[in-house]
Each structure stands twice: as structure tokens, then as C-alpha cells.
Amino acid sequence: xxxxxxxxxxxxxxxxxxxxxxxxxxxxxxxxxxxxxxxxxxxxxxxxxxxxxxxxxxxxxxxxxxxxxx
Amino acid sequence: xxxxxxxxxxxxxxxxxxxxxxxxxxxxxxxxxxxxxxxxxxxxxxxxxxxxxxxxxxxxxxxxxxxxxxxxxx
Amino acid sequence: xxxxxxxxxxxxxxxxxxxxxxxxxxxxxxxxxxxxxxxxxxxxxxxxxxxxxxxxxxxxxxxxxxxxxxxxxxxxxxxxxxxxxxxxxxxxxxxxxxxxxxxxxxxxxxxxxxxxxxxxxxxxxxxxxxxxxxxxxxxxxxxxxxxxxxxxxxxxxxxxxxxxxxxxxxxxxxxxxxxxxxxxxxxxxxxxxxxxxxxxxxxxxxxxxxxxxxxxxxxxxxxxxxxxxxxxxxxxxxxxxxxxxxxxxxxxxxxxxxxxxxxxxxxxxxxxxxxxxxxxxxxxxxxxxxxxxxxxxxxxxxxxxxxxxxxxxxxxxxxxxxxxxxxxxxxxxxxxxxxxxxxxxxxxxxxxxxxxxxxxxxxxxxxxxxxxxxxxxxxxxxxxxxxxxxxxxxxxxxxxxxxxxxxxxxxxxxxxxxxxxxxxxxxxxxxxxxxxxxxxxxxxxxxxxxxxxxxxxxxxxxxxxxxxxxxxxxxxxxxxxxxxxxxxxxxxxxxxxxxxxxxxxxxxxxxxxxxxxxxxxxxxxxxxxxxxxxxxxxxxxxxxxxxxxxxxxxxxx
Numbered sequence: 143x144x145x146x147x148x149x150x151x152x153x154x155x156x157x158x159x160x161x162x163x164x165x166x167x168x169x170x171x172x173x174x175x176x177x178x179x180x181x182x183x184x185x186x187x188x189x190x191x192x193x194x195x196x197x198x199x200x201x202x203x204x205x206x207x208x209x210x211x212x
Numbered sequence: 213x214x215x216x217x218x219x220x221x222x223x224x225x226x227x228x229x230x231x232x233x234x235x236x237x238x239x240x241x242x243x244x245x246x247x248x249x250x251x252x253x254x255x256x257x258x259x260x261x262x263x264x265x266x267x268x269x270x271x272x273x274x275x276x277x278x279x280x281x282x283x284x285x286x
Numbered sequence: 287x288x289x290x291x292x293x294x295x296x297x298x299x300x301x302x303x304x305x306x307x308x309x310x311x312x313x314x315x316x317x318x319x320x321x322x323x324x325x326x327x328x329x330x331x332x333x334x335x336x337x338x339x340x341x342x343x344x345x346x347x348x349x350x351x352x353x354x355x356x357x358x359x360x361x362x363x364x365x366x367x368x369x370x371x372x373x374x375x376x377x378x379x380x381x382x383x384x385x386x387x388x389x390x391x392x393x394x395x396x397x398x399x400x401x402x403x404x405x406x407x408x409x410x411x412x413x414x415x416x417x418x419x420x421x422x423x424x425x426x427x428x429x430x431x432x433x434x435x436x437x438x439x440x441x442x443x444x445x446x447x448x449x450x451x452x453x454x455x456x457x458x459x460x461x462x463x464x465x466x467x468x469x470x471x472x473x474x475x476x477x478x479x480x481x482x483x484x485x486x487x488x489x490x491x492x493x494x495x496x497x498x499x500x501x502x503x504x505x506x507x508x509x510x511x512x513x514x515x516x517x518x519x520x521x522x523x524x525x526x527x528x529x530x531x532x533x534x535x536x537x538x539x540x541x542x543x544x545x546x547x548x549x550x551x552x553x554x555x556x557x558x559x560x561x562x563x564x565x566x567x568x569x570x571x572x573x574x575x576x577x578x579x580x581x582x583x584x585x586x587x588x589x590x591x592x593x594x595x596x597x598x599x600x601x602x603x604x605x606x607x608x609x610x611x612x613x614x615x616x617x618x619x620x621x622x623x624x625x626x627x628x629x630x631x632x633x634x635x636x637x638x639x640x641x642x643x644x645x646x647x648x649x650x651x652x653x654x655x656x657x658x659x660x661x662x663x664x665x666x667x668x669x670x671x672x673x674x675x676x677x678x679x680x681x682x683x684x685x686x687x688x689x690x691x692x693x694x695x696x697x698x699x700x701x702x703x704x705x706x707x708x709x710x711x712x713x714x715x716x717x718x719x720x721x722x723x724x725x726x727x728x729x730x731x732x733x734x735x736x737x738x739x740x741x742x743x744x745x746x747x748x749x750x751x752x753x754x755x756x757x758x759x760x761x762x763x764x765x766x767x768x769x770x771x772x773x774x775x776x777x778x779x780x781x782x783x784x785x786x787x788x789x790x791x792x793x794x795x796x797x798x799x800x801x802x803x804x805x806x807x808x809x810x811x812x813x814x815x816x817x818x819x820x821x822x823x824x825x826x827x828x829x830x831x832x833x834x835x836x837x838x839x840x841x842x843x
Contacts, residue, residue, distance in 0.1 A: 185279065198495055
């Protein structure tokens, strides 16, 4: 059975920074724009994490905006 | 929102929900420049800080605010 | 002359609801040597006969998401879980268990437990003797006094802590560390662990993510390979009210389930009107993944979520009252001064409208367990306002001020509250009823009585499912999902875990404060209603409103 399409995500590699991850996930975008996109799509990580900006190996990081549903 | 294209994601909705631990938490809906929307759940502390950062006295004051307001303030 | 059969117990004359979902039938259940010896019209005698006229006789209920790890060491009945008909609990959820744990790491794990359970410190220092480090030792300590059955998970965070020490909350594991974790997990499963729990959301008492959250997916995959050797469960806590993330977690679990041929479960899955398609989309994804061959069971709780607050801390509860938000956000001293200031108070009350806050606050309940005067505990603010001859808003402010602001109010049913929406989800064949969190959040709300609420709200009131279906969901289906051998059914040869209850009365009692934790610690509890008798492995553990001295519980897998 084919699964319906859902939002694409990655998990951070060990020691990976937001800049590393943004460059990996969105290589065609300017770096700062890519970082902003990643942050705005993943506020579950970047809004409440202490210390700010900490990414964990178990995090789900979306690499595209939400899909339309309904 | 108006018909002008957004330059960045903004808050278009806000509601209070009961958190798993019995606190009041804030769900905001973000509208992205491509027209997509998604909810973001903020814990009580983050929700209160967001309201403070936006100078918001009520939930409606959050509408139209940039997604960047949700990030921890330096 | 034929010799008359002699049983230990016969539960006679009830309606037998055997846990399979089949229609109930009039009959008896006979017990011998801890097992069910006969079901139907049983002739013979017994040392003890339980009269079940007018009652339902069902398998004992199984609660698959609890945090009774500590409490079970001094209270083998996990009170009040057992009196609600629960005969088996699964502790060790959310990546935390009390073993394996080196003596030198106890303080760190106690802090994590206090964060999620709100257990007083005395519970860890005076209530039991800490004799073990490994899982087998914890099992032995548990088995000394169980009245209820226990199917314990082992926590990923403590496994990580054992192997990596403080680095478990700093970095990814190296390959040799992952291998050591695999060996340790294997040892725990051999010693009776029912599976592994991990968490993607929990924090320790310093606000740091718990160790399991520092694991790369490869680490979890390696641990699941060990679960696969035993066919055992992986339990995870996903992010709440975040549908896309929940779906991502479902997909991760599905991959692990298929790759290692293991069952997986995530808990909790909540419904909320603020994100109305949340549970619906998650369940749809679960259906897709089951069709693909994965086993990913969403756990959904029956009870609604309440909001609790006092004026001691700012709360988003007041987010629709701008002036209140501004005032309650001030530092304590200024806040108290503002609440005492006649002008400010008059403006605050004016914001509530002409009814003085009756519509907004009237249904709030004073919870007790704090500085609230006893005569107001359990009453609505509307009732309190009546007694004080004040409008509700003024009563809230003055009652708080008179008691150092330490008066907690509860706003019931503010999340996961729509019976019409939740009933069909609970009845869904792929939704696992659970997520009670029994034994956790002690000082915040009661985590007991969800099974009673299932019958009172979703069977009797809403008719969302038959009584037989409800029983099956929390007995045989749970046993099958978790691989609990010989549990969850009333059939010959099964373990004699039995509950006798009044189908017209079974319910959860009111939420009340109790000071029965070590060190006179407070927790909120709900007593059972309508449960007559509970047998655990063939012995009566609870009857006529009282616990017995029976210690027939076991660690079961």
C-alpha cells in the first residue's frame, strides 16, 4: 500500500548546527533565508528549547512548509 | 489577511488549550508566505512571554505579528 | 457417588462479560490455584463465594500508561487504581524507570521523577529501602508486596544514563556505547521488562531535555533490534497537539515496527477543538501504517483535561481579559498591591460584565489541598460567591488575597472534552484506550478512574460503544497489544484477574485532595464508584469498599 504524502522532515546529525542543517536541507536557498525558513517551520524546537537554538538528535525538523489538508 | 503577498509567516489565530499537565497553553496559527498554515503549541511560559513581547493584552493583539516574535528574545 | 468439585472462589450469578467483546451471559466464574477453572453454570463448592447478582463479572482492567514505579514500593495496590478494577498496571513510561540505575545516579533520576510525578522527596528517602541497581533487583523489591499485577517498562533515559553518565544529556552515543545499551536492555528484558519507553518531550527538574532525547534515530533503531529479539513493546511520548510532528513520529514508529517486528505505541493522542483535525489525521495515518504491516497503537485517554491555576502565578487562563493579564503578570508584591487597590479592582470587575463574573468564573471549582478554607473546598465559585454574598469575580480576588493567593481553581473540561468527537475515536479498532498517566502529576490533577469514566460517559451516557466492547478495549485488546500472556479474558486456564461491578453505577468519584503520600504529601485522587470486588490472580484484593491483606500480584509479561 502506498502511503499518502506527508510533510518531509530530517533529524539533526550529531553536532550539526542550524546553519549546517539548513544548507543540507535547502541547498538552493541563500543561507540566511534557509535558516529562517527552517526556524519558522519548526517553532516546536526553536520557540521553547533551552538553551535557545539547541537541536537534539531525536528532533523532527521539517524541511518544507505545511501541506494543504482537507 | 489582505491579498498582498506575505514576506514572512505571521500569526493569524490564537487560542487557549488545556495542556497535558493542566496548565493553560497557547496555540497560535501561523500563515506562511506560500499560503500554508499550521498550529504551534506554546507552553504557558512561552505564551506569556510572546504576549509580553507583542505588548498584547488579549489574544487578538497577536494577530498579524511576525513568527519571529515567538523566538526567545535575546 | 461423584465427588463435588472444590474451588477456591466462585463468582456466582453475575452477567459474565468475558473480555472478548462477545455478548454478556448469565453465569458463574470458578477459580482454582490462581487460574480460572470454569466459566458458565458452575456446580461445586468453593472456600469463598462472591455473590454477583445484578453485577457484571469481567476480566480485570489493564492500565498501559502509568508512573507507579515508586509508589508500588510502599503501596503494592497502586491505590486507588485497584479499587477502580485495574488489576495490571504498566509503569516505566516516558523513558523513566527506577532500574537499571547506579546508586550514584539516583539523585538525577529522582529529580526527573519529581518533575513528572510531583512526588514529594520523602517518597524516595523514607518510604522504601533502595537495595537494587539492576532491573532484576528492582523486580525483586517490587515482588515483596504486590497486590496488583505489574508489567514494567524499562526507560531509555536510565539505560542511557547508566552507560553514558552525564554525557547522556550532552551528546549522541558512540557505537560502543550503543552496543552497551543494547546489552543492558537485553538484560532488562530477560529480567522481566515488558518493553522499552522513550520520550521526545520530557524535561528534567532543571528544564533540560531528558537523556533519551539526545539519542539519534540510529540508537533507537539499535535498541529496537533488541526488542525484536523478544517481540516486545516500544512506547514513546510524542509532541502534543502538533499533528505534522505526530505523523512524523507515527512514520518513525512504523519503520521500527516493520523492521524489527515489534509493537509500538505512542501516548497520549489528544483531541482538541483548537486543532480540530489533530486526532483525526493521526488516526488516518495509523490506518495507513497498519495496512502496510506496521503496529503503531495510539493511546487515547478517556478523561477530559482540566485547566488549573491560582493567582500565585500568571496564567494564560486570563488571556481574554487584557487588564487581568497585565495585573497578574506583575511581580508578586505589585500584583497583591494592585488586587488590593480599590480603583484597580473596580476596573477589573467592570471587565467581567454586568453579572460580576458569574458567566466567566462561576463554574470554577476551589480544589483544596492548598490554603483554601475547608468550607469552600469542592464548591464552585458561584456557590462560594453566594456564601460570601459577593459577585464571583470579587470572591475570586478576595478569597485569593485572604489566603496568600494560594487557592487553586479548576476549570473543567478545557481540552479533550468533546464526548461526541472522542467516543467514536475510542471505539476505533486501532485506538488503544490508555494514557491515564496513573501515579503522575500528583499535585496537579487526579489520574485515577479513567476506566469508570469510560463506562459512565461513553457507554451509559453517550452510547459510543457497548459495555462488552468497552470491557474488551481495556482487557483482551490491551493484553494482546502488549503480549501479556493469559491475561485479559475470562476463560478456562487464564489468570484469575476479575472485577465485579454494577454496570449502572460504575464511575469515577469526585476529584479530592488527599494527604496520603510519604511525608504527608498531597495528591488529587478519585475514589471508585460501582466496583464491588476485585480479584488478582484468584485472591480477593478489594471487596465491599476495602482493600484486603492479599499480596497476590506478580510481575507479569
